[in-house]
Amino acid sequence: QVQLQESGPGLVKPSQTLSLTCTVSGGSISSGSYYWSWIRQPAGKGLEWIGRIYTSGSTNYNPSLKSRVTISVDTSKNQFSLKLSSVTAADTAVYYCARRHTAIYGMDVWGQGTTVTVSS
């Protein structure tokens, strides 16, 4: 059974770059046809889709964050990553990684989430 686990610094200074990694276990990130996504949730608020990467490496981003976001994949490590530049306090949130099969609209596997605080 595939599991996802987010990792990365819990505290980032304003104007710096937030970097998170999602490690896939129980299966290969390269097998099958999946979108690997990042979603965030500020405390007490709703979910926001950040973007996704396809198994082939092609990406799609939320236009509201596109200028600051990069999602990449490292198949050798069975990981995909999120970089968000020029962060502000508004980027403080729980960040989740999740998987979605390309033929099914619904993210069926989620990581447990990691809290990132932007503060000096």
Next chain:
Amino acid sequence: QSALTQPASVSGSPGQSITISCTGTSSDVGGYNYVSWYQQHPGKAPKLMIYEVSNRPSGVPDRFSGSKSGNTASLTISGLQAEDEADYYCSSYTSSSTLEVFGGGTKLTVL
């Protein structure tokens, strides 16, 4: 402001049925059968409950059902149980460049 509109809260007693609505536009909910619903307990990750409007993933009780009419999708939970108390989010594909949008979430209270 979320792209999809959900009621902030709904409540029901054990054994009753409740319905949570999710209203969008013809560019998202109304235009495609690509609506999913997620359940989120406090401090936990969301869990997929319904995909593509009305399909249940393996392991999700059949007390949970989904439907759509026009620009509004709905999640119905019948035979409410205490463990159903959680936040529920809808999500839809959108033809805008955003691709995926969520509702603002609905807090379900089991009285």
